[in-house]
Amino acid sequence: MKLLLDMGCPRGAVRPLKEAGFESAHAAELGLEIAEDIRILEAARQGGWTLLTLDAxxxxxxxxxxxNSPSVIRVRQEGLRAPELAALLLEVLRRCRQALERGALVSVRSASRLRLRLLPITPHRRG
Known part of the structure; x- marks a missing residue:
């Protein structure tokens, strides 16, 4: 699984994710420092990345x-340092990896409080 960290995420979280066996990159490494959200989503889709973001x-x-892609993990905790963010993400991946590989949106309040919705979100699946 490939993980792309959005600009609001600490760059230092990339290394522990790589050490855990995940191909990982920060958006800045891909030249997306000032890209709009649509462009970041398209880059994630084209590259086969799951996007990690703080942005709703x-x-x-x-x-x-x-x-139905890319999968997006939204962390709803601000101020996490790189090691904390990486640890949280690794727990989310342990719990949600299969769904993320198929296409999903995951909203994370804590390691024990998350919401998963499969993609695509259709009218009867919204809300």
Missing amino acids: DFHAILALSGE
Whole structure:
């Protein structure tokens, strides 16, 4: 599984994810420092990345688009340091990896509080 960390995520989280066996990159490494959300989603889709973000907009864009990729993990805790973010993400991946590989949106409040929705989000699956 490939993990792309959005600009709001600490770059230092990439290394522990790589050490855990995940191909990982920060958006800045891909030249996406000032890219709009749509461009970041397209880069994630084309590259086969699962996107990790603190930004709620990505879930909304995917829900409205009807697309089935890329998977997006939205962390709803701000101020996490790189080691904390990496540890949280590794727990989310342990619990949700199969769904993320198929296409999913995951909203994370803590390691024990998350919400998963499979993609695409269709009218009867919204809400």
